[in-house]
Amino acid sequence: MKDENIKKVLLLGSGALKIGEAGEFDYSGSQALKALREEGVKTVLINPNIATVQTSEGVADQIYFLPVQPHFVEEVIKKERPDGILLSFGGQTALNCGVELYRQGILEKYNVKVLGTPVQAIMDTEDRELFVQKLDEINVKTIKSEACENMEQTRKAAAELGYPVIIRAAYALGGLGSGFADNEEELVKLAEKAFSFSPQVLVEKSLKGWKEIEYEVVRDRYDNCITVCNMENFDPLGIHTGESIVIAPSQTLTNSEYHKLRALAIKIIRHIGIVGECNVQYAFDPQSEDYRVIEVNARLSRSSALASKATGYPLAFVAAKLGMGYGLFELKNSVTKTTSAFFEPALDYVVCKIPRWDLSKFRGVDKELGSSMKSVGEVMAIGRNFEEAIQKGLRMIGQGMHGFVENKELEIEDIDSALREPTDKRVFVISKAMHKGYTVDQIHDLTKIDKWFLEKLQHIIDIDEAMKKCNINTLDKELLRTAKVYGFTDFQIARAVGLEDELKSMRKASLVVRSRRKNYGILPVVKQIDTLAAEYPAQTNYLYVTYAGVKSDITFENDKRSIIVLGSGAYRIGSSVEFDWCGVQALNTIRKEGYRS
Structure with missing residues (x-):
């Protein structure tokens, strides 16, 4: 049941982007504020970011454009006297600020109750030593790491653990100040940088090359748990999860591996005492079923937003309601409209997240990717198979229209070292290597990317090579259909059969393929994200277009009352959350005026 004493709640945002x-x-905070408003609770928001949806009129009752720092938060608490505070919807900034307020006794002084996950549980996940102790109590393996306060300790720890090691700054955001060291010289350089961000530096054994798997888990105060989504990184451990291509649900785990990690995730969050949502990250050795828990985020994260959109499960909304004291069994899923929130989604499609970098805007910047995040945004593509989803995603990030097939503009001198050292162009390097005849095994040895993914990418190249043997007149219906099912655009097909060179126009070439395709009756269908894998009727509003289907899931009403709004695509420098704000305002107005958006 809901806690009736909570009449006014303070929510901490994440501050500047x-x-x-x-x-x-912005997504998680807006959802939480919406959930509280539905409960008739007054909301107070602290977030100095002007370009967000959550700081717009009608989302929170009171908005303070102030830094998310203990001093300012205390002033607001003094003035507003809230009954409760939410810490897990504003990223690392809000979490760190909440821990400080608790330590300084400010929450106790003004009798403010922390809703959802208790602060002690947050500290247990954020402080490395406490975290390892906590998981040792239930015999769960963590990455062996030493917390060091100075350079001398750091050197000693690395020598004891044995190189290669990874260095991390504690309480840091997006892997700030972290990296891999193969020897003492590299260690000193990294540690000096890490100490400039944080008083505590963690030295841990490197598990580069293991798989990275994440589970999004929800728990209520009655100890009911569900795993909403599990995801797998295309890139092996060693690249920050925000820099990785991520696939949901995981594709390469066996049934026993999947259930082993799921059961562990639930055991962990019960023991730590999370209330609401959290994400558990694993390093997983594909050779032996050995695993390590990398970390637990006791808050919503970038992965949570992906999990929520990928499954149609409103994670942040549900987490806010659980913080108010509800049980999972008392809540409806506000997206599917038909099931309770106590229901694990089952997916009959594949989702692929691809990061977007803007590294070319800077002179002299290191293009290499590692444990510190550099991406400015990401896209999500939905398909009926991995090949379709990754091809769509690669086109969405705006790095050319070629999907996974050869990007002629990309020039590489040494393919081996380009595969070994990951950069923002790595996936296109794999494409180049495959065209040059590298085998899946060779690429796997250089990148440690799971062979399953590489075989699927090889499949895309094989279709491309098969089309290159045809011209537009000899391209048969079956091959054309296969190309469309696996995510090729009309333009990619036109290029493969040599039409682009022949007609000297991209557009004309695409149109020729399009009319041939239509003559063959190869047309796309619109599918709805069905998170219940057709066990129950679902009514999500997430749609995708695919050629791997027989009929559309929805009927289009031609009532001349629909308006399309175009968004800005992947975040980049110069085009980010402000256009989300514009889109949301436009859509709200369209709906108010009685049109369909």
Whole structure:
């Protein structure tokens, strides 16, 4: 049951957008405020970011454009006297601020109750030593790491653990100040940088090359748990999860591996005492079923936003309601409209998240990717198979229209080292290597990317190579259909069969393929994200277009009352959350005026 004593709640936002804290916390905060408003609770928001949806009129009752720092938060508490505070909807900034307020006794002084996950549980997940102790109590393996306060300790710890090691700054955002060291010289350089951000530096054994798997888990105060979504990184451990291509649900785990990690995730969050939502990250050795828990985020994260959109499960909304004291069994899923929130989504599609970088805007910047985040945004593509989803995603990030097939503009001198050292162009390097005849095994040895993914990418190249043997007149219906099912655009097909060179126009070439395709009756269908895998009727509003289907899931009403709004695409420098704000305002107005948006 809901806590009736809570009449006014303070929510901490994430402050200014930065790499590692962007639109995803505007999403989670807005959802939480919406959930509280539905409960008739007064809301107070602290967030100095003007370009967000959550700081707009009609989302929170009171908005303070102030830094998310203990001093300012105390002043607001003094003035507003809230009954409760939410800490897990504003990223690392809000979490760190909440811990400080608790330590300084400010929450106790003004009798403000922390809703959802208790502060002690947050500290247990954020402080490395406490975290390892906590998981040792239930015999769960963590990455062996030493917390060091100075350079001498750091050197000693690395020598004891044995190189290669990874260095991390504690309490830092988006992997700030972290990296891999193969020897003492690299260690000193990294540690000096890390100490400039944080009083505590963690040295841990490197598990580079293991798989990285994440589970999004929800728990209520009655100890009911569900895993909403599990995701798998295309890139092996060693690249920050925000820099990785991520696939949901995981594709390469066996049934026993999947259930082993799921059961562990639930055991962990019960023991830590999370109330609401959290995400558990694992390193997983594909050779032996050995695993390590990398970390637990006791808050919504960028992965949570992905999990929510990928499954149609309103994670942030549900987490806010659980913080108010509800049980999972008392809540409806506000997206599907038909099931309770106590229901694990089952997916009959694949979702692929691809990050977007803007590194070319800066002179002299290191293009290499590692444990510190550099991406400014990401896209999500939905398909009926992995090949379709990744091809769509690669086109969405705006790095050319070629999907996974050869990007002729990309020039690489040494393919081996380009595969070994990941950069923002790595996936296109794999495409180049495959065209040059590298085998899946060779690429796997250089990148440690799971062979399943590489075989699927090889499949895309094989279709491309098969089309290159045809011209437009010899391209048969079956091959054309196959290309469309696996995510090729008309333009990619036109290029493969040599039409683009022949007609000297991209547009004309695409139109020729399009008319041939229509003559064959190869047309797309519109599918709805069905998170219940057709066990129950679902009514989500997430739609995708695919050629791997027989009929559309929805009927289009031709009532001349529909308006399309175009968004800005992936975040980049110069085009970010402010256009989300514009889109939301436009859509609200369209709906108010009685049109369909």
